[in-house]
Amino acid sequence: MSLALLDAAATAARLPYPALVHAVQAVLRDPAVQVPLRLVQPLPGGASLFVMPALDGRIAITKLITFTPANAGSARPTIQGDVVVFDIATGERRLVLDGPTVTARRTAAVSLLAAQRFAPQPAGPLLIVGAGAQGRSHLEAFAQGLPLAEVRIASRSAASAESLAARARELGLRTRVVSDPDAALAECPLVVTCTPASSIVLSALPRPDAFIAAVGAFTPGMVELAPDLVRHCARHGRVVLDTPDARHEAGDLLQAGLDVAGLAALADLPRGDGNEARTGPVLFKSCGWAGWDLAAARAAIG
Template identity: 60%
Template sequence: MTDTTPIPTDALDAQATAALLPWSALADEIETLLQQLQNSSSISVPARIVMPLARGGSLFCMPATDGQLAMTKLISFTPGNATHMRPTIQGDIVVFDVATGQRQLILDGPTITARRTAAVSLLAARRLAPRPQGPLLIVGAGVQGSAHLHAFAQGLGTREVWIRSRSAASAAQLLEQAKALGLQAHIADDLVQAVRHCPLIVTCTPAQAVVLTEAPRPDAFVCAVGAFTPQMVELAPQLCRSMQDAGQIVVDTEDAVHEAGDLLQAGIDVSALPTLAAVVQQDWPRPAGAVLFKSCGWGGWDLAATRLAWRQHQMLQAP
């Protein structure tokens, strides 16, 4: 007789999921996955499925496997929720054991998205920022602004942060988070001056309009996170072109060729740009000039986060 007894699956909430993903360990795990891509055929990350929804929303399905674990992230993106104090990203990651096909774990999707995105930025800053010690300017004080604040403070040692947001309330909340971490924290009322002061800049807005036009410092590291479709934009086209002419542009993955709205709208040939995998696998020396890192998202980042979370969860469950 076939055993049809249900197998218990731990379903973790946001707090429990976050506890399994320390910032530096997560950046290390992402770097390890990029190294493994060179000589491992077991890692598979199919192109994500994006189904448009009403009012500018999207439904994302992102599967991946490393040969031992298989995972699928299913999340919705509803930009209109921001004006109603509801999360813009909602959903889950379901983890399976490849050998048995059994469901092992359910992780909080928005938490994985926030932490792996900020950890990718952290890894890129570790590798590419000419002045990784900061100060840091964060443009956009939502979930990703908070994630990047914590990732850079705990993983890069950032001690000074400037915050810019269209919402005074959101900026004030992120300011208090920064102070709670022991950082020198300021509201960037004058964005031009903040850009000139900060060698680290992260833009993580809803990407409905250009938020950064000022050419950064010659030793700047600009990480553009918010725009992940061809229609979305955070950076002015002339800023992107100036970064290409006077510095270096790196994209997170080859998928940026049809997702990097900032670069596509600037008329830049994204297919010719190096990826973060190339930086890691070729062990690039730290650049001396300005760097623009364009992050669009990739199921491989979720796979790295899932692997780390699963190992951490197993250790906690061990007798």
């Protein structure tokens, strides 16, 4: 069996968003999927090493990546590494996928699935806060999977914001760069926050029909959303987690003092769960999970 070593472009080509969303749904339904707790090893200088295994009845994967916040705004990506895919029956490596590409695309696919299920106004306009790799992947995924026509982009880097705006226009979307994301909340029922999560980027209260996918903060010490915003969503709408593991990792929720033990995860709330009549803003808190990387590996293998 030949081994395929895929770079970023080749990895992305194997992971179209419709196939990724389908693979994520399949992982959520598959009782053979096993996902051990990930290892997060702090490194000198504030970086972290992540070791994230997962398996099903056919393949086993491990994502091995570094997260280096100090690289934000530089030519070096904050996430670097690989996803290694093994054949369980033979023990052979089948694929080595580009880790940052897998992370960006599977995270956006999970957010898209949540938006398809829970967003009261899936046509937007969409506000993206953070114009890095996750901002781009969420833009492309939402443009493919939702009836979007308009997007607002906010970033602390003007150059990054303009670059992402150019990509949005290529996708046929009416696009505007905004300097105040809080002000944009009033006109955007779709929101994605995908920043380095070193400080609060949204403080205003969302619209009653808002859907917010918050993906930047994935440790207890990280935060993107003001506590009052988080508590407002919990009190007047719904907070949904990507997985139960987020109860221990979601800095936005923990720092807001939310009772996370009773929060539902994506797998607990399939389409048609009888809650469609619920009103109020929806906060989807995503912290990442090796099961999503397993879904990407399944999609890549075909």
